[in-house]
Amino acid sequence: MRVRVRTYGLGGCGGAAGAVASARNVPAGGGRGNRRFRSLRVTQMTMLPHALERVPAWADAWRRTGRLVLLLDFDGTLAPIADLPGLAAMPGTTRHALARLMSMPGVEAAVVSGRALADVRERAGIEGAAYAGNHGMEIHSDGLDHVHGEAAAARPVLELAARELAAALAPIPGAFVEDKQLTLSVHYRMSPRDRVDELTAIVERIVNPLPGVHLTAGKEVLEVRPRVEWNKGKAVLFLLEHMRPPAGAPVLYFGDDRTDEDAFRALRERVGMGDGILVSRAPGSETMATSYLREPGEVGEVFAALAEAWTLASQP
Numbered sequence: 387m388r389v390r391v392r393t394y395g396l397g398g399c400g401g402a403a404g405a406v407a408s409a410r411n412v413p414a415g416g417g418r419g420n421r422r423f424r425s426l427r428v429t430q431m432t433m434l435p436h437a438l439e440r441v442p443a444w445a446d447a448w449r450r451t452g453r454l455v456l457l458l459d460f461d462g463t464l465a466p467i468a469d470l471p472g473l474a475a476m477p478g479t480t481r482h483a484l485a486r487l488m489s490m491p492g493v494e495a496a497v498v499s500g501r502a503l504a505d506v507r508e509r510a511g512i513e514g515a516a517y518a519g520n521h522g523m524e525i526h527s528d529g530l531d532h533v534h535g536e537a538a539a540a541r542p543v544l545e546l547a548a549r550e551l552a553a554a555l556a557p558i559p560g561a562f563v564e565d566k567q568l569t570l571s572v573h574y575r576m577s578p579r580d581r582v583d584e585l586t587a588i589v590e591r592i593v594n595p596l597p598g599v600h601l602t603a604g605k606e607v608l609e610v611r612p613r614v615e616w617n618k619g620k621a622v623l624f625l626l627e628h629m630r631p632p633a634g635a636p637v638l639y640f641g642d643d644r645t646d647e648d649a650f651r652a653l654r655e656r657v658g659m660g661d662g663i664l665v666s667r668a669p670g671s672e673t674m675a676t677s678y679l680r681e682p683g684e685v686g687e688v689f690a691a692l693a694e695a696w697t698l699a700s701q702p
């Protein structure tokens with residue numbers, strides 16, 4: 387098939403020069419302006435290709451197999467991270483590019499998020515997509531409604547934790563508990579940096595003794611989760627069993643956070659069944675992703691490039 391091949395300079399080839407250039411983009415908190423520290427970051431950075439370089443191969447495989455599966459985290463991936471969860475929104479360009487792509491033959495999408503299912507479904511609002519909420523503990527698509535039974539059984543403990551955490555964290559400005567029914571999130575993005583250790587200690591003191599739940603950490607958030615063998619990786623494999631893409635079809639998972647690594651790993655371990663795309667300005671060497679994008683806006687660029695590749699290949 388004919389595709390328009392573009393090259394992407396910064397970090398695109400993944401060589402040493404790309405790594406140095408990307409290291410300059412380490413965001414606040416990571417870029418300490420210290421030459422020794424910066425060179426340390428460079429050695430720890432991975433040599434992943436930029437995802438836009440992979441588009442011709444993905445479009446080719448989509449064309450060959452007739453299927454393209456998109457698995458999409460929401461916050462930090464489809465939508466830029468916002469100060470408050472209620473403010474996160476998908477940019478219009480990404481929404482438009484995704485809608486166009488989903489109107490093309492053989493394209494399926496699922497949104498896989500830490501948000502509650504109803505919340506992420508309303509916020510993403512992608513027609514025809516499947517949704518996995520609470521890190522996949524609840525899943526909805528055409529003909530499929532699944533709630534993890536053991537996770538649901540932990541609800542009374544989560545209710546207790548939510549009440550105790552809300553009371554104990556009240557003195558810390560900007561901290562708040564989001565009750566997502568199957569999990570809790572303690573958000574502290576808006577809290578003073580010098581109160582974060584205290585916040586963490588309070589959350590650990592309350593949650594660690596509770597039966598059947600455990601703590602995980604994400605970007606400016608601590609989560610209280612039922613202690614069950616379930617994560618975004620298992621959710622993705624569960625979804626793929628229902629989607630049943632043919633061998634060799636591109637299965638692309640876009641994500642930005644630690645919980646997405648479970649999905650990257652699940653796809654890697656299923657040979658020929660997928661690629662993880664990490665959204666990060668400074669992808670670390672420990673990632674299980676196979677390519678990267680610098681920021682959420684570039685996710686929309688990949689959607690647009692895939693649609694463009696298909697359109698070009700379909701022209702006589």
Ligand SMILES: [Mg+2]
Nearest residue numbers: 459461462643
């Ligand atoms: Mg995310």
